[in-house]
Amino acid sequence: MKPRARDILRADRVSKLFGRIPACNSVSFSLREGEVLGIVGESGSGKSTLLRCLAGRIPPDAGTVRIASDDHLVDLWAMDEASREQFLPTTVSLIHQNPRDGLRLDISAGGNIAEPLMAAGGRHYGSLRATALEWLEKVDIESRRVDDPPEIFSGGMQQRLQIARGLATHPRLVLMDEPTGGLDVSVQAKLLDLLRRLVHELGIAVVVVTHDIGVARLLADRLMVMQHGRVIEEGLTDQVLDDPHHPYTQLLVSSVLQV
Numbered sequence: 001m002k003p004r005a006r007d008i009l010r011a012d013r014v015s016k017l018f019g020r021i022p023a024c025n026s027v028s029f030s031l032r033e034g035e036v037l038g039i040v041g042e043s044g045s046g047k048s049t050l051l052r053c054l055a056g057r058i059p060p061d062a063g064t065v066r067i068a069s070d071d072h073l074v075d076l077w078a079m080d081e082a083s084r085e086q087f088l089p090t091t092v093s094l095i096h097q098n099p100r101d102g103l104r105l106d107i108s109a110g111g112n113i114a115e116p117l118m119a120a121g122g123r124h125y126g127s128l129r130a131t132a133l134e135w136l137e138k139v140d141i142e143s144r145r146v147d148d149p150p151e152i153f154s155g156g157m158q159q160r161l162q163i164a165r166g167l168a169t170h171p172r173l174v175l176m177d178e179p180t181g182g183l184d185v186s187v188q189a190k191l192l193d194l195l196r197r198l199v200h201e202l203g204i205a206v207v208v209v210t211h212d213i214g215v216a217r218l219l220a221d222r223l224m225v226m227q228h229g230r231v232i233e234e235g236l237t238d239q240v241l242d243d244p245h246h247p248y249t250q251l252l253v254s255s256v257l258q259v
């Protein structure tokens with residue numbers, strides 16, 4: 001019998017207020033190894049705020065975020081800052097909508113992949129370069145571009161490089177904020193294909209925030225729908241999209257069908 005996949009992430013009643021705005025209101029869920037959770041919802045519903053609390057970027061006002069470390073879960077926000085800064089780079093990767101927010105534009109493509117590997121302890125130049133070349137190939141960037149700075153890459157190439165940079169350290173948990181947003185449709189389709197392939201190959205746990213129901217359907221095993229900071233519906237992706245229960249989810253799904 002196949003062993004049960006273990007939990008990589010457990011969020012329990014995560015809340016974040018900005019002034020009087022409850023950007024994120026008592027959100028709980030868990031995520032297993034190899035699983036992809038999609039988060040959809042209208043603009044301002046708290047998706048990015050939740051992601052930033054999970055990524056260790058902003059502390060929640062209440063609730064806990066626990067992430068797998070070796071064979072147990074550690075409470076991200078109960079750690080002291082130095083321990084959190086040591087823990088995060090090798091465990092969690094955040095992929096931004098705008099690749100420029102996740103890349104170092106002033107260093108080479110190879111350097112962008114090698115940098116997080118070095119932060120994780122990699123020292124040998126030859127093996128760092130070999131890993132960088134391997135990852136460029138995985139994300140369909142020609143190896144002859146290894147010394148080019150991402151500044152001169154197209155938007156789609158920059159996004160693929162950001163993904164290579166984010167995954168090369170083999171994080172357990174990958175958080176993606178609109179990874180295909182801002183790209184034209186054919187580039188989006190290729191990128192989605194690549195993401196599906198990598199998620200399957202690497203067995204990583206992924207949370208993907210998206211406005212796009214098509215992206216959610218293609219990538220996510222489970223779906224969470226947010227409105228006004230709360231989770232209003234969740235379940236298997238096909239179940240939620242084919243038989244939505246909450247009126248907002250029904251509206252979301254029907255608006256896509258009409259396009």
Ligand SMILES: Nc1ncnc2c1ncn2[C@@H]1O[C@H](COP(=O)(O)OP(=O)(O)OP(=O)(O)O)[C@@H](O)[C@H]1O
Nearest residue numbers: 018021022023041042043044045046047048049050
């Ligand atoms: N740094 C901040 N300061 C004050 N308010 C904020 C801040 N960040 C987010 N908010 C507010 O929190 C709420 C949720 O914002 P958030 O960016 O998480 O939504 P979202 O669902 O990701 O939206 P979008 O899909 O448009 O990116 C919004 O009302 C937003 O104005």
